[in-house]
Structure formats: C-alpha cells, structure tokens
Amino acid sequence: MHAIRLHAFGPAENLTYETTETPSPGPGQVRIAVTASGVHLLDTSLRRGEPGPFPAPPALPTVPGREVAGTVDALGEGTDPSWLGRRVVAHLGMPLSSGGNPQTPAGGYAESAVTDAAKLHPVPDSLTDPEAVAMIGTGRTTLGILGFTEVTADTVAVVPAAAGGIGTLLVQYVKHVGGTVIGLAGGPAKVALVEKNGADLAVDYLQPDWQEQVTSFLSSRGIGGATIVFDSVGGDTGLAAVDLLAPGGHHLVFGWSGKSVHDGEPLTFTEAELADRAITSEVVLGPPMLARAGGGPNPIRTLETRSLALAAEGVLRPAVQLYPLAEAARAHADLENRRTVGKVVLVP
Numbered sequence: 001m002h003a004i005r006l007h008a009f010g011p012a013e014n015l016t017y018e019t020t021e022t023p024s025p026g027p028g029q030v031r032i033a034v035t036a037s038g039v040h041l042l043d044t045s046l047r048r049g050e051p052g053p054f055p056a057p058p059a060l061p062t063v064p065g066r067e068v069a070g071t072v073d074a075l076g077e078g079t080d081p082s083w084l085g086r087r088v089v090a091h092l093g094m095p096l097s098s099g100g101n102p103q104t105p106a107g108g109y110a111e112s113a114v115t116d117a118a119k120l121h122p123v124p125d126s127l128t129d130p131e132a133v134a135m136i137g138t139g140r141t142t143l144g145i146l147g148f149t150e151v152t153a154d155t156v157a158v159v160p161a162a163a164g165g166i167g168t169l170l171v172q173y174v175k176h177v178g179g180t181v182i183g184l185a186g187g188p189a190k191v192a193l194v195e196k197n198g199a200d201l202a203v204d205y206l207q208p209d210w211q212e213q214v215t216s217f218l219s220s221r222g223i224g225g226a227t228i229v230f231d232s233v234g235g236d237t238g239l240a241a242v243d244l245l246a247p248g249g250h251h252l253v254f255g256w257s258g259k260s261v262h263d264g265e266p267l268t269f270t271e272a273e274l275a276d277r278a279i280t281s282e283v284v285l286g287p288p289m290l291a292r293a294g295g296g297p298n299p300i301r302t303l304e305t306r307s308l309a310l311a312a313e314g315v316l317r318p319a320v321q322l323y324p325l326a327e328a329a330r331a332h333a334d335l336e337n338r339r340t341v342g343k344v345v346l347v348p
Contacts, residue, residue, distance in 0.1 A: 002348070003110035004328040007061045009049030012332035015064070015109075017325070023114045025076035030083055030117050032090070036129040037108040037325065038067030038137050039344040041255075044336050053286030054094055064328075065108025065346075066092050067137040069129035072120075079117045087123040089132040090115050091140070091304065109328055111348050121304060124312035131311060134318035134343035138165040139307030140290065140300065142316075145254050146173060147293025148284050149228055153178035156218070158226045158241045160233040162199060163190035165343035166254070168319045170230050171197050176315050182214055182226065184233075184241065186338060193319070193341055205237050214244055228252060234267040242267070247278035254284050320345050 001022045004015050025031045043064050045052045058064075069089040075081060092108055092115050107113070123132045145166070151157070157174045161167045162183030174181045175198045183199035185191050186206050194202035201217045203210045218225065225246025231238045234256030242251050256266045266283050274281055284293075287300070294302040310316045319342025323331040327346075334340050 001111040002325065003063050004065070004325065004346075005061050005063055006047060009047065009057065009060070012044075012047070012329045012336070015047065015329040015332060017328070020110070022112050025074055025079070025114045027077040028079055028116055028118070029076040029114050030072045030079055030088075030120065031074035032068055032070040032088060032113050032115065033073045034068045034070040034108065034111055034113050035347065036069040036133045037065045037110070037346040038133040039323075039328070039331050039335060039346060040066065040137060041335060044332050047332060058094065063107040063110055065110070065113075066094070067133050068092060068108040068113045068115075069123060069132045069136070070113075073112075076117075083117055083120065087129065088120045089123050089129070089136045089308070090119040090121065091136050091300075092119070109325065109346060111325070121308055124308060126312050126314075127308070128320075130320045130322060130343075130345040130347065131318050132308065133345055134165060134320055135307045135311045135316070136304055138343050139169060139311060139316065139318065140303040141254075142166050142169040142173070143303045143307055143310075144290040144293040145170070145230065145252065145284060148282060148289075149250055149252055151177050151179055151228075154227070155179035156182075156223055156225070156227045156246075158182045158184065158214070158229045158244055159199075160184045160205065160229070160231060160237055160241055161255075162194045162197070162202070163319075163341045164232070165318065166232060167194075167230075168197055168342055169316050171199050172316050175199075180221070180223070182217070182244075184210070184237065190341060197319070205240075211240055211244065218244075225249065230254070231267060232256075238267040242277075242279070242281075245277070245279050249279045251279055251281035252284065253282065254289075318343055322347050324348075 072083045163185040181199045182201045183194035184205040191202045226244045228250045229241045231253045232255030291299045296302045325346045
C-alpha cells in the first residue's frame, strides 16, 4: 500500500509518499481500507515538531493523520465479526512512531489503517466518507466548543474564519437555533461561501472598513452588539471582533491563527480589561475541553456520536476540500497559507 511518512520535522515538503507493507490488525482491532483521511491544522504543528496540546510530538519516523473513514477489510482476534465489510469512521488519536521500521504505518495518511474496534462508528448512509471524516474530528470539536456557551434565537455571533471547517459548522448551528451570524472570511471567494452557508452577514476582514460594515448591519437591525465571538484567529482580527461585543458578551477562544504581533498566542485580557469592556473571555482547547463538554462515561465518543447524527439529520453540513493522498504536502502548505475552505481531506 501507499502511505505518507515523515522522517524529519520541518516544512510540508518533508511529507513523502512511499510504498509500505499493508498492516495487520491485532486482537480487538480492525483494518480499514481508507477512502478518506482528515487533515487538521494541528497536524501541521506536529509535522513541524511542535507538540501542541500533547506532551510531545510523535517519535519519528511516523505516518501522520488522526481521522479516517473507509471499509473494514480485516479483523483481529476476538473482534466482533459484524464489523467486517462495514463503512466506518474513526478518530485514531495521537499518531504513533513507526519505530524505525519503514513497513509499519502509524496514522491515517495511508491506504490502510489499523485501530481498535472500540473507536469505530458506522457511517450513516446519508454521509459520504469525506463528510464523515469531517464530522468525527472537526464536528466533535465544534460541539465541544458549543458546550461552553448557550446558543439561542437571541444569540448574535461573530465567527472569524467562517469559511473554515469549524467556522462553517458554527454558522450552521447558530442559524439552526434561530440566532444571527456575522461571518468573517478573507477574500471574495471565501465570503461568497460564507453567504451561501447561511450567514446573515458575510464580511471580508481583509477590507479596512469591515468593522464599519458589521456595526452598520447591527444598527440596521436594532442590535447593540454581538453576544459572542467564536475566536479561532486571535491577533488583530480577533481583537477587532471583540470590539464588536456588547456589554455582557462572551469571547470564546479556541485558536490563534491570526497574523499580527500576537501571532502564535491566544488573545487574552486582564481582569481589569474584561471589567472595563464588561465581557467574559475563556480559552477552550484540546482533549480536556472535549471531555468537559461531552459528559457521560465516554464524553469524547458522546460528541462524536452526536456530531455524526446532526450531520445525518442535515442540521450540520460539513464543507470538504479534497486532495489526493500523494499530495499531502500540498494540502499542508495550502492549509497553513489559508488557501483552503472547510475541512481538508486526503483521498487515495
């Protein structure tokens, strides 16, 4: 089979398309003939050797990728035989080292992947495999973020990066409950996608007057300000979005991709600054966030199940941008340089 391997941390070009031996599942595991592999912004950090929310980056060499969908084509000892031949999706977790053995794959950027049967979810008939991959990762994260706020028909949300994977779903969810959404995106093409996705107002934050456009829109509707900013950008754009919050508003931070003097850091405020603005601000990230938001004995799986169900019902419709598996390096470069929309997915 073919897989993408990383032998040294660094730029996207370090991802190489190689021939490896097809893996065999162990006890309680399955092998998935992969038809879709999710690419996450965190994957680019791990590729550079930055651990992100994990204790450390993966040992090398490794096959990146933590989200896959496809068909179960082999079972390990003791695995429920009913899984064989089924369309499934799974979040594999942190990519592992291939232990120096070039024949041993570790993650999801491959034509076959092995995982525990306990991690599998059946793919609903109404979803494609790339859509299922989007929901198992990006979808569960979106629901995790929403678990930290109450979204109602009175919600007035500002969503920076509204053409991205999470941004797309946040716009849809707020509209589903009857709220008002202002979606921010960079460039006319992305703005058009945000409009098509149902935002009440889509604004190009690369334009110098974008804040004035938003305040004019809110004023025309008799709205004094936003009630929440879903901030994955931070930097200058995130700060400008926070300026749109009305007193009592909520600044919810789950990323900081913005390009400014604050790049690489979440947008945070002192207690005095929050009191002066009369707002609250909270940073929610990583597995602890998902565990807190999901509830129950297996909170992350709870979020995954709910995410897939909402997509199957048509409440959430993930946007997907496909790349050939062999072009994983290009997918990483495009994602890092904001040339993508929705969820990036690799296909064999």
